[in-house]
Amino acid sequence: MLYLxxxxxxxxxxFRNVYSRFxxxxxxxxxxxxxxxxxxxxxxxxxxxxxxxxNSGMMVIPQIxxxxxxxxxxxxxxxYKLGYESINWNLGCPVPAIARKKRGSGMLSHPKLIxxxxxxxxxxxxxxxxxxxxxxxxNNKELLNVIPVLNDFPLEFLNIHPRIGKQMYEGELDLExxxxxxxxxxxxxxxxxxxxxYDFYNKIKNQFPSINDWMLGRGLLSNLFxxxxxxxxxxxxxxxxxxxxxxxxxxxxxEIKKTMTADVHLLNKMKEYWVYFKRMFVDGDEIxxxxxxxxxxxxxxxxxxxxxxxxxxxxxxxxxx
Ligand SMILES: Cc1cc2nc3c(=O)[nH]c(=O)nc-3n(C[C@H](O)[C@H](O)[C@H](O)COP(=O)(O)O)c2cc1C
Numbered sequence: 001m002l003y004l005x006x007x008x009x010x011x012x013x014x015f016r017n018v019y020s021r022f023x024x025x026x027x028x029x030x031x032x033x034x035x036x037x038x039x040x041x042x043x044x045x046x047x048x049x050x051x052x053x054x055n056s057g058m059m060v061i062p063q064i065x066x067x068x069x070x071x072x073x074x075x076x077x078x079x080y081k082l083g084y085e086s087i088n089w090n091l092g093c094p095v096p097a098i099a100r101k102k103r104g105s106g107m108l109s110h111p112k113l114i115x116x117x118x119x120x121x122x123x124x125x126x127x128x129x130x131x132x133x134x135x136x137x138x139n140n141k142e143l144l145n146v147i148p149v150l151n152d153f154p155l156e157f158l159n160i161h162p163r164i165g166k167q168m169y170e171g172e173l174d175l176e177x178x179x180x181x182x183x184x185x186x187x188x189x190x191x192x193x194x195x196x197x198y199d200f201y202n203k204i205k206n207q208f209p210s211i212n213d214w215m216l217g218r219g220l221l222s223n224l225f226x227x228x229x230x231x232x233x234x235x236x237x238x239x240x241x242x243x244x245x246x247x248x249x250x251x252x253x254x255e256i257k258k259t260m261t262a263d264v265h266l267l268n269k270m271k272e273y274w275v276y277f278k279r280m281f282v283d284g285d286e287i288x289x290x291x292x293x294x295x296x297x298x299x300x301x302x303x304x305x306x307x308x309x310x311x312x313x314x315x316x317x318x319x320x321x
Contacts, residue, residue, distance in 0.1 A: 025227025
C-alpha cells in the first residue's frame with residue numbers, strides 16, 4: 001500500500017482533495033498532526049483538517065500529537081464519532097520546542113511514559129491506534145528501547161522514518177538501525193523517508209523484502225506522478241502530464257484562495273509549494289526564481305500559467321535539490 005505522508009503546511013485537506021482529483025495511486029493519507037487541547041469539548045474548528053465534509057477524496061488517518069492521556073482519550077473518541085476507526089500517534093516530530101516538552105520524538109527517551117500513556121489510553125478508545133516515529137531524538141538507540149514496550153500493545157502499524165530528531169529532515173538514513181527495528185518489532189512496519197523515485201523505492205524494497213507499505217512525502221511533492229511510477233502504472237506522454245499538472249495547480253490555487261483572508265497568504269502558500277513543484281521541471285530553478293519575486297497574486301497566477309505553456313517536464317524524472 002502507498003501512504004501519503006503528513007507534511008504540516010502541505011498535505012492538508014485542500015491538497016489531498018485536489019491531488020486525488022488528478023492523480024491516483026495513494027491508498028491512505030496520514031493527516032498532519034493535530035495537537036491535543038485542554039477541555040472536555042474539542043472545537044470542530046480545531047479538527048477542520050480531518051472533518052469528513054472536508055475530506056472527500058482520500059481515506060485519512062488523523063494524527064495526534066501530545067501525550068496527556070485524558071486529552072488523548074477525548075480527542076480519539078471525538079474522532080471516532082466523526083467516523084475515524086483508525087488514528088495515528090506522532091512520536092516523531094523533531095521540532096525542538098515540541099521535543100523538549102516530551103512530545104513527538106522527544107518522548108522516545110521516555111519508554112515508561114509511553115507505556116503509561118498506552119496503558120491508560122488504549123482501553124478507553126474505540127479506535128485502532130498506529131504510531132509514526134523516528135529512531136530517536138538524540139540518538140539511534142531510543143526507539144530500540146521503546147519497541148519492546150510497543151510489542152505489548154495492539155498497534156495497527158508502526159511507521160518509521162529512519163533518522164533521529166536532531167537530523168530534522170536531512171543527512172543519511174540509518175538503514176542499519178532500521179533493519180534491527182524490523183527484526184525486534186512484532187508490528188507491521190511502514191517505511192517513510194526519501195522515497196523520491198522508482199529506483200530508490202526498488203532498492204529499499206529489495207533490501208527489506210518483508211515491507212509492503214510505503215509512505216511518500218517530499219518525493220511526492222517533487223513529482224506528483226510518483227505513485228504511478230512506483231506502481232509502474234500506465235505512463236502518460238509529457239504533454240498530457242503537463243496538462244494534468246497545469247489543471248492541478250490551477251485548481252489548487254482556486255481552492256486555497258477560498259480559505260485565505262489575505263492575498264499575501266495565498267501568494268506565500270503557492271510559493272511554498274513551488275519549492276517542491278519546481279523539481280518537476282527542467283528549468284525548475286529559473287521558474288522558481290521568476291515566481292518568488294512576484295508580489296502581486298494576480299500577476300503570480302498569470303505568470304504561472306504563462307510559464308506552464310512552454311515549461312519542459314523533467315522526465316524521466318531526475319531528482320535534484
Ligand atoms: C514540512 C514537513 C512537515 C512534516 N509534518 C509532519 C507531521 O505533521 N507529522 C508527521 O508525523 N511527520 C511529519 N513530517 C515528516 C514526514 O511525514 C516524513 O516522515 C519525512 O518527511 C520523511 O519522508 P519523506 O522524505 O518522504 O518526506 C513532516 C516533514 C516535513 C518536511
